[in-house]
Amino acid sequence: MNEVKLVEAPEGIQGAGFFATALDKVVGLARSHSLWPLPFATSCCGIEFMATMGAHYDFSRFGSERPSFSPRQADLLMVMGTIAKKMGPVLRQVYIQMAEPRWVIAVGACASSGGIFDTYSVMQGIDEVIPVDVYVPGCPPRPEAIIDGFNRIQDLVKSESLRRRDSQEYKDLLARYGIQ
Amino acid sequence: MEEAMIEKIKSTFSTAIKNISDPHELITLEVDSNKIIEILQFLKQDPEMGFNYLTDICGIHYPENKGSELGVIYHLHNLVKNIRIRLKTFISSDQPHISTATKVYPGANWMERETYDFYGIIFDGHPDLRRILNVDDMVAFPLRKEFPLEDPNRKDKKDEFFGR
Amino acid sequence: MAHIQLKDELEKETITLNLGPTHPATHGVFQNVLEIDGERIVSGVSTIGYIHRAFEKIAEHRPFYQITPLTDRLNYCSSPINNFGWHMTVEKLLKVQTPKRVDYLRVIIMELARISDHLICNGILGVDTGAFTGFLWLMEEREHIYEIYEEVCGARLTTNFGRVGGFERDFNEIAFAKIKKFIKEFPPVLKEFEKLFNRNRIFIDRCVGVGAMSAEKALEYSWSGPILRSAGVDYDVRAMNPYSSYEDFDFEVPVGTNGDVYDRFMVRNEEMWQSLRLIEQAMDKIAKEPKGVFHADVPEFYLPPKEEVYHHMEALIYHFKIVMGEIPNPATEVYHSVEGGNGELGFYLVTDGGRSPYRLHFRRPSFINYQVFAEMSKGALLSDAIINMSSLNIIAGELDA
Numbered sequence: 146m147n148e149v150k151l152v153e154a155p156e157g158i159q160g161a162g163f164f165a166t167a168l169d170k171v172v173g174l175a176r177s178h179s180l181w182p183l184p185f186a187t188s189c190c191g192i193e194f195m196a197t198m199g200a201h202y203d204f205s206r207f208g209s210e211r212p213s214f215s216p217r218q219a220d221l222l223m224v225m226g227t228i229a230k231k232m233g234p235v236l237r238q239v240y241i242q243m244a245e246p247r248w249v250i251a252v253g254a255c256a257s258s259g260g261i262f263d264t265y266s267v268m269q270g271i272d273e274v275i276p277v278d279v280y281v282p283g284c285p286p287r288p289e290a291i292i293d294g295f296n297r298i299q300d301l302v303k304s305e306s307l308r309r310r311d312s313q314e315y316k317d318l319l320a321r322y323g324i325q
Numbered sequence: 326m327e328e329a330m331i332e333k334i335k336s337t338f339s340t341a342i343k344n345i346s347d348p349h350e351l352i353t354l355e356v357d358s359n360k361i362i363e364i365l366q367f368l369k370q371d372p373e374m375g376f377n378y379l380t381d382i383c384g385i386h387y388p389e390n391k392g393s394e395l396g397v398i399y400h401l402h403n404l405v406k407n408i409r410i411r412l413k414t415f416i417s418s419d420q421p422h423i424s425t426a427t428k429v430y431p432g433a434n435w436m437e438r439e440t441y442d443f444y445g446i447i448f449d450g451h452p453d454l455r456r457i458l459n460v461d462d463m464v465a466f467p468l469r470k471e472f473p474l475e476d477p478n479r480k481d482k483k484d485e486f487f488g489r
Numbered sequence: 490m491a492h493i494q495l496k497d498e499l500e501k502e503t504i505t506l507n508l509g510p511t512h513p514a515t516h517g518v519f520q521n522v523l524e525i526d527g528e529r530i531v532s533g534v535s536t537i538g539y540i541h542r543a544f545e546k547i548a549e550h551r552p553f554y555q556i557t558p559l560t561d562r563l564n565y566c567s568s569p570i571n572n573f574g575w576h577m578t579v580e581k582l583l584k585v586q587t588p589k590r591v592d593y594l595r596v597i598i599m600e601l602a603r604i605s606d607h608l609i610c611n612g613i614l615g616v617d618t619g620a621f622t623g624f625l626w627l628m629e630e631r632e633h634i635y636e637i638y639e640e641v642c643g644a645r646l647t648t649n650f651g652r653v654g655g656f657e658r659d660f661n662e663i664a665f666a667k668i669k670k671f672i673k674e675f676p677p678v679l680k681e682f683e684k685l686f687n688r689n690r691i692f693i694d695r696c697v698g699v700g701a702m703s704a705e706k707a708l709e710y711s712w713s714g715p716i717l718r719s720a721g722v723d724y725d726v727r728a729m730n731p732y733s734s735y736e737d738f739d740f741e742v743p744v745g746t747n748g749d750v751y752d753r754f755m756v757r758n759e760e761m762w763q764s765l766r767l768i769e770q771a772m773d774k775i776a777k778e779p780k781g782v783f784h785a786d787v788p789e790f791y792l793p794p795k796e797e798v799y800h801h802m803e804a805l806i807y808h809f810k811i812v813m814g815e816i817p818n819p820a821t822e823v824y825h826s827v828e829g830g831n832g833e834l835g836f837y838l839v840t841d842g843g844r845s846p847y848r849l850h851f852r853r854p855s856f857i858n859y860q861v862f863a864e865m866s867k868g869a870l871l872s873d874a875i876i877n878m879s880s881l882n883i884i885a886g887e888l889d890a
Contacts, residue, residue: 185511187518187540188886189565189647192609196635196645199628214513229889231460232518232539235510258481261558264543265467265476266459285646348821349581378724379711380826381835381857383850400824400837400852404708404722407729411824432711435860443545458538458889467546474543474550 152178169307176220176246177302178208180295183219185239187226190253190285194225197288207295216242221298222275227255228268240275241324245310248301249277250294254284276318327352327408333373338364353411361397361414362424368401368410369429376401376410382426382436384444386469387415394418395446399426416446425451443468503531506871510539516613517885521863528870533863537856541889548849552814553579553653556849561647563851564887566609567602567830569638572650574827577732578836579653580785582823587785590778591655592734593771597668598641598650599733599827600764600771604675605634606830607715607757610882614754615686617879618695623682630678633671640664654791655784665772672769683758693751700865700877702748710861713854714832716881719756720748726828737774740767750880789816814844831855831882855887 155174157166186194198204198212213219216239228236240249251271254260257280259269271277278301281294309315319325331352335342341360346353356364368376380400388394393415401410416423425448426433437448438457445466448454456463465472475482503524510518518539524531544563548556560571573595580587587595608631612624635645641664642650642657651657686692702712707720717724725742727735743759745752784791788807797804810816820842826835832854839848858881866874 189562191517192565193646195609196628196632199632200625201629201632214511227540227542229539229541231541232510235539239511262542262547263475263479263482264547265472265474266541266543269476269479269481287645349823351824353822378708380833381837381850381852383837383848385839385848398837400835404724404729409824411822430711431709432857432860435856439856456538458541460538467543472546474546 169305170303172307173303173305177299180207180209180220180248180298180302181211181213181218182209182221182223183214183216183239183243184212185222185224185226185236187224187228187232188255190225190256190283193285193288194223194252194291197291202288202292204292204295207292207299209295216240217244219243220247222247222249223252224249224256224271225252227260227262228271229266230268231266233268233274236271237274237324246302246305248279248298249275250279250281250298251277252281252283252291252294253286254282256280257282260284274322275324276322330374330408333371334364334368337367351409351411353413355413355415358397358414358416358423361399361412362426362429364412365399365401365426365429374403375405376403376408378402378404379426379430379432379436380409382433382440384440384446384468386418386444388470390415392417395421395444397423397440397446418445421446422449423447424449427451442466445469502526516879517883517888519859519883519885519888523866523871523874525871528872530866530869530871530874533866533874535859535863537859537888539889540885542886544851544890545849548846550845552844553846554811556846557651558647558649560851561649562886563853563890564606564829564831564834564855564884565647566884567606568646568648569598569602569650570606570827570829571834572648573599573733574825574829574834575836576651576653577827578823578825578838579790581825582819582821582838582840583653583787583790585654585785585787585790587655587733588778588782589734590775590782591784593775593778594656594660594783595651595733596735596738596771597768597775598638600767601634601637601668601671603830604761604764605631606882607761610830610880611682611686611754611757614696614750614876614879615692617876618692620686620689620692623685626678626682630675633667633674637664637667637671640667652784652791654787659781659783668768668772672765672772676765679758679761687755687758695876696751696754696880697749699750699869699873700748700880702865704748706861707748711857712832712861714829714858715756715760716748716753716858717832718743719745719752721746724833726826726833730826732825732827738767738770740770750876753880817842818844826852829854829887831884831887832858851890853887853890855881855883856890859883859888 155166155170157164251257256271259267279294279297281290283290341357342354344355368374380402383398385396395418396413396415399412437451440446441454442456442458503526506523506525508521510520520536521533523533544559557572560575561568563571608627612627615623638648639645641660642648702720704721707717723742723744728742740763743756745756792811793804793807798808818840820840822839824837826833835852837850838846841847
């Protein structure tokens with residue numbers, strides 16, 4: 146047989162011509178293997194992302210074949226690079242325009258915490274304006290690290306409950322950031 | 326070659342030149358801020374000078390020199406004879422006005438905007454003098470020595486751990 | 490059906506289009522607010538500063554050896570050039586003379602950085618005109634250049650290469666083997682890329698005549714680098730004010746005729762060939778130099794090896810003095826420029842004798858080259874303005890600093 150590794154099916158009850166499992170698990174499986182990222186690349190980490198997308202590290206084998214620059218059609222906001230205070234409102238606007246379900250990954254030291262730029266003009270981490278799911282440290286992180294961060298997002302997506310976006314806890318989280 | 330040029334500049338603008346020095350073999354003239362545009366025009370258009378390339382304009386702040394705290398520094402380059410020259414001029418921070426160099430060198434446009442953004446030096450006659458790199462509603466001029474580097478309102482880093 | 494009532498007078502006839510800070514076609518975060526009439530741009534206003542990280546302010550608070558990581562992040566596609574430009578500025582200040590072998594090693598790394606910068610620019614120009622394939626072929630070559638950097642300094646992109654006075658470690662056999670392999674394997678890839686684009690009917694139709702700039706206007710606007718050379722002015726800092734022993738090398742400066750996008754593309758391609766020539770010559774010259782020399786003999790400014798610091802008093806004292814900034818520097822001003830990937834990258838350093846600079850100003854070529862873009866795109870079609878911007882090679886880190 147061929148060497149291609151296939152995704153494992155979730156736990157369930159199998160019989161002749163049917164497979165019964167929880168809807169959450171199937172939807173999570175499908176979503177996690179076709180996340181469309183929005184590459185919000187501002188600086189050096191963006192060049193490492195270009196290297197990750199290239200033929201050597203091949204990001205699209207994880208399902209991100211189509212990076213979308215339109216927020217409406219993207220699932221995952223990948224913030225790569227320094228976000229200055231002038232850029233903060235722009236980032237917030239892009240996040241608000243994304244449709245649920247949406248995840249955010251902060252790639253690099255600057256997006257996670259301001260990095261080496263502890264100055265008056267740099268936002269010390271994008272979690273000042275939007276909620277973040279996964280932080281990838283590094284300056285810039287190696288492509289392997291970016292892929293590892295993406296795999297952690299895939300784990301989050303796989304195990305997320307379908308009700309999460311309507312829950313009070315999520316609404317409180319968004320309210321903390323002033324997003325409806 | 327260079328001696329003759331310096332002599333010609335000195336003889337044409339004798340009153341405006343306050344100091345001539347040569348740090349690391351780059352001729353540096355400290356000139357009067359009222360005459361700077363005339364000098365730039367002379368350096369560009371006089372056939373013996375020929376400084377047709379404006380390399381850079383930047384600002385500097387010396388808070389101890391009362392009356393001439395803010396400085397504007399021009400670097401010019403004669404591409405044919407390969408000679409560089411630096412012009413420095415100082416103005417007071419109460420009245421930080423100086424004429425724009427955009428009529429002589431159109432490339433001075435953004436360089437002067439950046440100097441205004443960082444130091445608050447107002448270039449009279451500039452077509453579009455507004456902030457370029459910092460946020461538009463900032464009031465202070467960040468590269469002056471009294472402005473702090475870090476944002477004092479950030480909550481996640483405690484200054485006592487960083488020795489501040 | 491109600492008929493739509495138009496006002497008798499339209500408020501304005503153009504559409505305001507925000508070619509915003511986040512846009513797939515802009516390579517970095519800068520904004521152009523355009524007024525367009527159909528497909529034609531009537532006027533535009535450029536806004537930058539969306540990644541202003543205040544390098545010049547930070548530099549006033551850091552010692553010289555801590556400013557090198559800052560310079561990395563200026564033009565991050567070719568960071569070794571920025572690093573070495575900064576080190577050469579400090580060496581000029583301190584009147585340190587580097588040995589020839591260090592100069593030749595620096596030339597190799599700087600030319601590799603120039604190749605990697607031009608690979609991105611030309612590859613992305615291909616993508617903007619609709620041809621993705623060439624970009625993917627060239628990105629693979631960039632991985633090989635990254636491997637060479639990693640072998641010498643440990644990092645791929647933001648390299649923090651070298652020290653004041655030379656390098657932190659010598660190039661080992663693996664690094665030289667990788668450089669030799671690159672010299673052999675890169676030319677066929679570049680030839681294939683050129684075969685794909687240089688005489689491609691569609692590419693020529695898209696690029697010829699777009700964004701043409703005369704030499705006089707380019708000089709007025711202080712352009713430098715490949716775009717100035719494509720307009721016909723052969724100003725290259727490596728030829729005019731040679732640094733790091735470039736005067737010992739034999740290379741040509743390619744020059745275009747009318748400064749349009751096609752000429753800029755061809756100038757960058759030709760510069761990559763010249764960079765390969767320089768790397769080959771440097772490898773030959775290094776073979777003739779005494780082995781093992783990788784830094785200048787300046788114990789006051791070059792950190793001693795750690796083994797000596799643990800065992801010898803003198804090394805310990807020097808280490809302490811260098812790190813704590815007890816060694817006095819001359820209080821003067823110096824301007825040094827190198828030929829970056831985009832043009833003349835200058836460092837204006839004013840010192841007051843202390844550990845950190847009093848003022849450090851970066852003369853950034855992308856910032857100065859970009860001024861004239863809004864004026865250049867008046868009357869141009871939108872897609873032409875996009876490839877014009879792409880061929881100016883604006884790197885956002887260098888634009889905003």
